[in-house]
Amino acid sequence: MKGAFAPxxxxxxxxxxxxxxxxxLFWNKALENLLDISRKTITGNSIFEFFPEIDSxxxxxxLDQVFTNGMPVIFSNQLHGNLFSPADSQNxxxxxxxHVIVTGMPSGKPDNFFAVFNIKDISELSKKIKEYxxxxxxTLLEIENRKKVENILxxxxxxxxxxxxxxxxxxxxxxxxxxxxxxxxxQEIHNIEVRSLLDDLSSRIRSITIIHEKxxxxxxxxxxxxxxxxxxxxxxxxxxxxxxxxxxxxxYQVENLTVKPETAIPLGLITTEIVxxxxxxxxxxxxxxxLTIELSMDNKRIVTFRISDxxxxxxxxxxxxxxxxxGFRIINALSMxxxxxxxxxxxxxxxxxxxxxxxxxxxx
Amino acid sequence: MLTYTKKxxxxxxxxxxxxxxxxxxxxxxMLQSHVDLKPTNISVFSAKNIExxxxxxxxxxxxxxxxxxxxxxxGTTCMLISKDDSLKMVKLLVGEIPSADEDELDAIRMGTxxxxxxxxxxxxxxxxxxxLGMELSYSIPRYVENTIASMYETILKDSIDExxxxxxxxxxxxxxxxxxxxxxxxxxxxxFLKLNKLINNYLKGIQ
Numbered sequence: 385m386k387g388a389f390a391p392x393x394x395x396x397x398x399x400x401x402x403x404x405x406x407x408x409l410f411w412n413k414a415l416e417n418l419l420d421i422s423r424k425t426i427t428g429n430s431i432f433e434f435f436p437e438i439d440s441x442x443x444x445x446x447l448d449q450v451f452t453n454g455m456p457v458i459f460s461n462q463l464h465g466n467l468f469s470p471a472d473s474q475n476x477x478x479x480x481x482x483h484v485i486v487t488g489m490p491s492g493k494p495d496n497f498f499a500v501f502n503i504k505d506i507s508e509l510s511k512k513i514k515e516y517x518x519x520x521x522x523t524l525l526e527i528e529n530r531k532k533v534e535n536i537l538x539x540x541x542x543x544x545x546x547x548x549x550x551x552x553x554x555x556x557x558x559x560x561x562x563x564x565x566x567x568x569x570x571q572e573i574h575n576i577e578v579r580s581l582l583d584d585l586s587s588r589i590r591s592i593t594i595i596h597e598k599x600x601x602x603x604x605x606x607x608x609x610x611x612x613x614x615x616x617x618x619x620x621x622x623x624x625x626x627x628x629x630x631x632x633x634x635x636y637q638v639e640n641l642t643v644k645p646e647t648a649i650p651l652g653l654i655t656t657e658i659v660x661x662x663x664x665x666x667x668x669x670x671x672x673x674x675l676t677i678e679l680s681m682d683n684k685r686i687v688t689f690r691i692s693d694x695x696x697x698x699x700x701x702x703x704x705x706x707x708x709x710x711g712f713r714i715i716n717a718l719s720m721x722x723x724x725x726x727x728x729x730x731x732x733x734x735x736x737x738x739x740x741x742x743x744x745x746x747x748x
Numbered sequence: 749m750l751t752y753t754k755k756x757x758x759x760x761x762x763x764x765x766x767x768x769x770x771x772x773x774x775x776x777x778m779l780q781s782h783v784d785l786k787p788t789n790i791s792v793f794s795a796k797n798i799e800x801x802x803x804x805x806x807x808x809x810x811x812x813x814x815x816x817x818x819x820x821x822x823g824t825t826c827m828l829i830s831k832d833d834s835l836k837m838v839k840l841l842v843g844e845i846p847s848a849d850e851d852e853l854d855a856i857r858m859g860t861x862x863x864x865x866x867x868x869x870x871x872x873x874x875x876x877x878x879x880l881g882m883e884l885s886y887s888i889p890r891y892v893e894n895t896i897a898s899m900y901e902t903i904l905k906d907s908i909d910e911x912x913x914x915x916x917x918x919x920x921x922x923x924x925x926x927x928x929x930x931x932x933x934x935x936x937x938x939x940f941l942k943l944n945k946l947i948n949n950y951l952k953g954i955q
Contacts, residue, residue, distance in 0.1 A: 442778040458866040460859040
């Protein structure tokens with residue numbers, strides 16, 4: 385019978401054969417190397433002398449299924465540890481992690497099988513799995529920590545946005561208060577010229593107030609939608625004027641640009657000056673007035689901003705030199721602030737043209 | 749018709765109760781935890797009608813331990829537990845703390861599941877062969893992960909018209925964790941009739 389076991393020497397897994405009395409009948413070469421126990425030492429002896437873990441009721445009960453029915457039985461490493469753990473070995477090298485499958489081999493007697501123990505060395509696999517689990521745990525911990533930091537940053541960002549909105553709200557309120565003070569002051573003044581100057585001042589302040597109002601109401605508290613802003617601004621200027629504006633039509637050809645206040649505020653002030661001037665001097669009673677506002681940006685972020693009316697135009701004696709009025713000085717100063725170029729001409733009415741380049745980080 | 753009478757089903761239910769009870773005893777003596785294992789219901793149907801069994805849980809991935817048997821009767825028997833539940837069960841049985849950290853079945857955990865399936869299937873088939881006086885030989889259990897539809901397709905292949913299916917639904921109670929699993933026995937028509945005869949012989953013997 386022993387000859388029947390000889391092919392087991394050609395198998396790379398450890399193979400041990402016992403009879404139903406647990407006497408070792410065969411011990412293959414792979415096991416000699418794996419557990420450092422020679423075939424000569426163990427063959428013919430009880431397997432319990434070498435591996436006491438096998439001599440436990442729960443293991444023996446299942447091995448009975450092998451000896452009587454030839455049923456295969458699995459002993460996993462997680463549930464049993466190492467069944468083939470040498471009893472007297474102090475050397476951990478030989479205490480390998482293992483997965484054991486026991487199959488029945490007919491013994492030649494009726495209802496009796498030999499147990500063929502197949503001992504798989506899973507030390508390397510187990511080590512790799514442990515390393516993987518550790519790496520995975522660290523990675524998950526890192527992800528969790530990053531999520532925590534992300535949440536903190538999101539909260540900080542929300543707080544910052546709330547504070548910025550609050551600042552815009554307060555600036556808007558303070559500017560509105562200044563506007564109201566100017567209005568009160570105006571009521572004390574009867575000189576028409578001075579009153580007109582105060583109106584201009586109010587309009588300029590109002591153009592900045594609208595910016596802050598839009599910034600605190602908007603979800604994007606860093607950007608202003610120019611189309612909406614210019615419409616609101618022009619409406620406010622029309623409402624503040626004492627002249628009849630019912631006969632004046634405003635045509636907007638404005639691209640929907642979203643820019644930072646650094647661009648929107650000077651542009652708003654320039655618009656205030658030009659539109660106020662047009663309303664003051666550009667239109668006459670009984671003639672239907674047309675005010676055209678055009679704004680566009682090319683792919684090099686060059687903005688072309690044009691405001692024109694169909695009024696009598698600039699006085700001929702003015703030529704191409706700007707008037708030394710406060711309005712023109714403001715327009716020129718703010719054009720320079722934008723890094724742009726302002727020009728004006730008569731073209732079936734008064735026409736202002738401003739071109740400037742928007743910095744990359746000022747446009748959304 | 750691939751059906752069993754109520755008496756035959758009752759006998760199968762009894763075998764399942766004894767077999768699974770033995771598996772529970774085996775697990776209890778081996779593990780620190782108390783494991784309660786009970787068959788909840790049993791159904792027998794032709795493999796042609798597997799669609800009904802698949803439809804309600806086709807998206808679930810299962811941990812499946814399969815074992816072939818041959819001799820007086822031949823076929824395949826499987827133990828199925830949903831993959832999520834099987835991971836929880838392994839963790840509880842081996843004393844790992846169940847957590848979301850390591851929600852994967854690796855090779856070592858699969859080895860543990862193979863052993864649990866091996867215990868359950870051996871107890872059931874061993875008991876059946878003893879009671880019905882069958883001589884069977886068995887393959888080494890295989891562990892696979894699959895949907896129930898793919899499992900049926902793999903095992904039945906082209907022989908769907910010639911197969912019967914006995915399905916025993918079971919409940920595992922491990923500590924506070926309740927898990928539902930199934931044992932499925934695939935039989936050829938020939939085997940089905942032989943088993944039927946053996947069951948009837950057994951029933952006559954106990955009358």
